Amino acid sequence: MIDWVNFTPWASLAGGALIGLAAALLVLFNGRIAGISGIVGGLLQLPKGDIAWRVAILLGLIAAPAAYDLFAPLPAVQVDAGTATLVVAGLLVGFGTRYGAGCTSGHGVCGLSRRSPRSLVATAAFMAAGFVTVFIVRHIIG
Template sequence: MTEFTPLMSFAGGLLIGLSAVLLMLSWGRIAGMTAIIGGLLPPLDPDWKWKAAFLAGAVLAPALFVFAGGTVDYDVPVSAAALIIGGIITGIGVTFGSGCTSGHGICGMARFSRRSIVATLTFMAFAFLTTFLIRHVF
């Protein structure tokens, strides 16, 4: 288990929200990471340059944080096989749900999209159920 840090969590949420708003204002696009990453796979999306910059920022930001003196302490409490299986299941859900948690949960709900609200409620319900089953049943 990781320690809950309300200030850092709040700051992280603000930065995620700010990046989504800035992307919508500047490019008129939704910050759904699945679509952003998908646009970088062959054949390249016409908008591949801003998608590459957005993804580079998401990857480099933690490195810059550590370089500036911050610490990143995390623990992955599951095996590599569980991560791979979870990734495959998530990929299937993203395909059938027409988007990912960032696209639906952050951007879609902020736009009051009914489809995004239903999608977010669905994946949150299954996240709670899966966590309960893995930690308390299995």
């Protein structure tokens, strides 16, 4: 059922357009794919001459909500999971991004726009895993 009170198609469309624009600009001007797991992973390896743009993107990801908060209140954050669940979920996502050679932004945004068959399979796997997880957590476990 759609929560019509919190349904925000125009804000979602604008956000998606901005993500697409940012990904296109990064590949056009820097020749890099905007996959967040790859950007962070590259920082952990500390390649020489390849740090500044990675740090700039991560700082932008942190600064954007702070800038938004200057104009409108940020939505309340509600996490309906315990610490153990969040740790296990984080580890599974981390393992999945390494195993799948990329994350949802790298495969789902950038890979699909380049018509990459590998990204199509990876995105389908991400989505299927999400659907199954939500079904199990909400309908089987309770």
